[in-house]
Amino acid sequence: MTDTLSRISRLLHHRTGRLAKGEPVSLPIMATSTFHLPGAPDGSHFYARNGNPTVETVEAEIGILEDAQVVVFPSGMAAIASVFQAVLRPGDTVLVPSDGYYNVRNLLAAQFVPMGITLRTCPTAEMAAADMAGCRLVQIETPSNPGLAVCDIATVAARARSAGALLMADNTTATPLCQQPLDLGADIVVMSDTKAMAGHSDVLCGHVATRDADLFEAIKTCRRLSGAIIGPFDAYLLHRGLETLELRLDRMNANALAVARAMQSHPAVLSVHYPGLGNDPFHQVAMRQMKGFGPIVGLTLADEASAEQFIDDCPLLSSATSFGGVHSSAERRARWGDDVPDGFVRFAAGIEPTADLVAAVTQTLDTLS
Numbered sequence: 001m002t003d004t005l006s007r008i009s010r011l012l013h014h015r016t017g018r019l020a021k022g023e024p025v026s027l028p029i030m031a032t033s034t035f036h037l038p039g040a041p042d043g044s045h046f047y048a049r050n051g052n053p054t055v056e057t058v059e060a061e062i063g064i065l066e067d068a069q070v071v072v073f074p075s076g077m078a079a080i081a082s083v084f085q086a087v088l089r090p091g092d093t094v095l096v097p098s099d100g101y102y103n104v105r106n107l108l109a110a111q112f113v114p115m116g117i118t119l120r121t122c123p124t125a126e127m128a129a130a131d132m133a134g135c136r137l138v139q140i141e142t143p144s145n146p147g148l149a150v151c152d153i154a155t156v157a158a159r160a161r162s163a164g165a166l167l168m169a170d171n172t173t174a175t176p177l178c179q180q181p182l183d184l185g186a187d188i189v190v191m192s193d194t195k196a197m198a199g200h201s202d203v204l205c206g207h208v209a210t211r212d213a214d215l216f217e218a219i220k221t222c223r224r225l226s227g228a229i230i231g232p233f234d235a236y237l238l239h240r241g242l243e244t245l246e247l248r249l250d251r252m253n254a255n256a257l258a259v260a261r262a263m264q265s266h267p268a269v270l271s272v273h274y275p276g277l278g279n280d281p282f283h284q285v286a287m288r289q290m291k292g293f294g295p296i297v298g299l300t301l302a303d304e305a306s307a308e309q310f311i312d313d314c315p316l317l318s319s320a321t322s323f324g325g326v327h328s329s330a331e332r333r334a335r336w337g338d339d340v341p342d343g344f345v346r347f348a349a350g351i352e353p354t355a356d357l358v359a360a361v362t363q364t365l366d367t368l369s
């Protein structure tokens, strides 16, 4: 029976299905740095940098979603950095998307290139044809943040494998409910769980998932040695968000598609990027590998002033960076130096009723044209 249950049902009952009489139904927050440890230093827990039961429960829950072993981190960047630390050695080459999350390139340039690692970049749309010869690690981010370019994960995975490289997929914009890179041949998934996974814009967190036992041990060791440990309170917030992930994502995906369609036919909008749109250049490949297209829509307005006016005036948009939270939000990405037009807005759908959101967006766009 449990084999036929959806991942989200198994996640919801993972802990409650094992409770002894009298145990709390809600996940306890184990706020402790140390554990009772008489005699020999062994047993299940001894010091919280090595393991904490609240964190381990969340890791098991995300493990159900990923069908893999999971290590949770205090941010998405801490998760990504741990993979670089565990895998890259002087003389290695790493290939990352030129149009993906900018701090990944900044981290490599600041800390890994000076240690003798070669950094190569390639646009997401060209990843499936990239030259991977001599690479130790290839990273993809699909759909990419913020441009929403998509690459064919299975094709990239096959090419990485034949080049002898590991493939790491940043699955933040899709989440494991919409896309499973490990099923398509990726060796490692990394995510910023700060976004849709935790889902309430109140905690930073991230994870690494892999089905390779050696990589899993290497990442765990890295976390123990570097000390990038999530606290039990933050782990609890992530757990609490995960319990409603499917519901929130269904609404966010529906909102993003409805808003993208409305924007597409609006005269004030120069272009719309959303892999769920039938005429998006990445729609076909997205259809093959995604079950939903995520909360982010990219739209280009006439110029910086129109973009700022749209974000400020739309009554259901908070002006903020990040995405995947319950409130719809938006920002102009050129302000961070992303290689996008000045009028490019990254719109992140929240969970407002769809009709309200479409009306608010359309009416605000009407005032621009």
Ligand SMILES: *Cc1c(COP(=O)(O)O)cnc(C)c1O
Pocket (backbone or CB within 6 Å): 075, 076, 077, 078, 101, 141, 145, 170, 172, 173, 191, 192, 193, 194, 195, 204, 205, 206
């Ligand atoms: C936000 C984000 C990150 C970084 O995650 P943090 O939790 O902010 O450290 C990495 N990759 C992508 C695609 C992101 O959107």
